[in-house]
Amino acid sequence: MTPAAFEAVALALPGATLSVQWGDDHVFKVGGKMFAVAAGTGVSCSFKVTEIAYEALKESGRARRAPYMQESACWVFFDDLAALDDAEVADWLKTSHALVAAKLTRAQRGALGL
Numbered sequence: 673m674t675p676a677a678f679e680a681v682a683l684a685l686p687g688a689t690l691s692v693q694w695g696d697d698h699v700f701k702v703g704g705k706m707f708a709v710a711a712g713t714g715v716s717c718s719f720k721v722t723e724i725a726y727e728a729l730k731e732s733g734r735a736r737r738a739p740y741m742q743e744s745a746c747w748v749f750f751d752d753l754a755a756l757d758d759a760e761v762a763d764w765l766k767t768s769h770a771l772v773a774a775k776l777t778r779a780q781r782g783a784l785g786l
Contacts, residue, residue, distance in 0.1 A: 673753055673761045675714030681762045682708050685769040687784030700765075703780045707772040708765055709738075710753065717761075718749040719768040 675698075682688055682700040688707075693699045696712025708719040718738040721729065726746040729735040738747035750756060773786050 673756050673758045675710055675753065677758060678708075678710050678717060678753060678761065678765075681765050682710075682769075685766065686786055687773070688769065702769055702773050702786075703776040703784055705772050705775065707768040715753060716749065716751050717753045717756075718747055719764055720745070720747050720771050721764060721767065722746065722771070725764075725767075 679698060683690060687702045689701050691699050698710045698712060699706050700708040710717045723746055726748060729748050735748035735750050737743060738749040741747040773781060
């Protein structure tokens, strides 16, 4: 997946916003809470996944725990965004967005149209 495609998919999700933080990292948020990060260089990415996906991706060696995130947060890190399948990443981004949005208050979800 290209960095531009990653950004397009992430920003197409309801209520998604982009901020540039920590130098030049692209941080995608919903309701002010991050659900995905793409390195400003476009090389790597990370996002929240389900507990099952977290274990499966780590055990298979496809991903590792995202730096600076607790194990219990279920965030994975991929070293090479270009090596990832577009459809698979799009599904992961949708799931990440949904997991984070589910933790927002009812009022926040309503304001975002979720």
